[in-house]
Amino acid sequence: MFIKAALNGSRSKADHPDIPVTTAELVAAATSAVLAGAGAIHFHVRDHNGKETLEPQFVNEQVKAVKAAVPEIPVGISTGAWIVPDISQRLAYIREWEVLPNFVSVNGHEAGFERIIQAILDKKIGVEAGLNSAQAATNFSSSGLLKECFRLLIEPEEQELTAALATVKAIEDKLTDKQPHQTVVLHGFDSTCWEILKVAKYKGYDLRIGFEDTLLDPSGAIAESNEALVKAAFHWS
Template sequence: MIQVCLNGSRGAGEGAVVPLSPEALAESAAEAVAAGATDIHVHPKTPCGQDSLSPRVLAPALAAIRARVRVPVGVTTGAWAEPDPAARLERVRSWRVLPDHASVNWHEPGAEEVAAALMERGVGVEAGIWSGTDAAARFAASPLAPRVLRVLAEVTDTSAETAEDTARALLTDLGAAFGRPVLLHGEDGGAWPVLRLAGRLGLATRIGLEDTLVLPDGNRAISNARLVTEGLRLYAENRRCSS
């Protein structure tokens, strides 16, 4: 599986290619799926370009994307979108239109409660386990761990030279991850080295403008679709090298 992460917390200042509005997200999602993406991760935005968990922001984004594609669509529940854990939980409970899945960063306050609320509503949970945090230990102790949709192993080391080593250490910390599927990805300078490693290990991965703004050759990416095309090519090359 290759997931496309359409925009993340990036804004208009980082380039017109980053989709922000529901219409732009839908168009970018359709192009990425046509290029081979099989799953979508999106950060719904307010008109001012801020990440939001409000049902009035979430619903139009999901509706627009689903009108164009027939693959699962997931959203963030990151604390930056709603810092107060109690308010974040209420936001999730107020959603009228539900995503297929949502990422929950296990190192953030209130993660267990948010994950439980999502599960109660039938929304799959991607357990975000970030390198450089205590998320792996928290996840190992969580009674919800065996019930998550998958583990999102997020390598926050942005160095092209060390990101692969950080990724391997993170996977070791996760152990068997309660038998749940693992999606491994990096960001910025670490995005492509970690994607190559995911290919060699046969793990699911993701790529998109949330994780990187550049192609493997260092040139600026013009779209999520182009990143997906390059991601699939590199993934396949590294799978052949490991077989």
């Protein structure tokens, strides 16, 4: 069973005191998640004030530290448009990265995602296709770039389970050009997280779990850590 640990997302310590933000916290969270069985690490880079960033200084620092802590494990980061809304600045930052993640996620619903993917591919970094809707899947397919992605992230954002599952089905129906080598990760957020994880297991998809996706364990209690969420995911059915 493959599980990617999503350590922090856009959450802050106001959401949970153990959301990893600093480099040391990310290293500790990644290490414990891998010891719990995670096969990949995903996080959102933060600056020294805890703000999400793609600035080379902080990408280099945090990616280097996390990769050194879990050297056999692929490490990825987000390129979400909200982190650096100016696409020209976002592209400039990406081109200046020196310590490279193994992969990044790129969202198909964001304007200019094609340019971001090309900049990432130019640096020989793997691309995950972020698919939160049928339109995002259509955008990827129409661009001709879906085949360049090694992993497809089906990630419905609806908080009502029936609606979220309808989005999953709509995305799947659009993936007619999925390649045999591409893996699929299915995950939900917050109120749908654990039920969608069940669906992912049933469909034979890879899994994602961590504080980015939920603050709660399957019982509904506040989760202690990313490590605890990874352990719970292995046993949840």
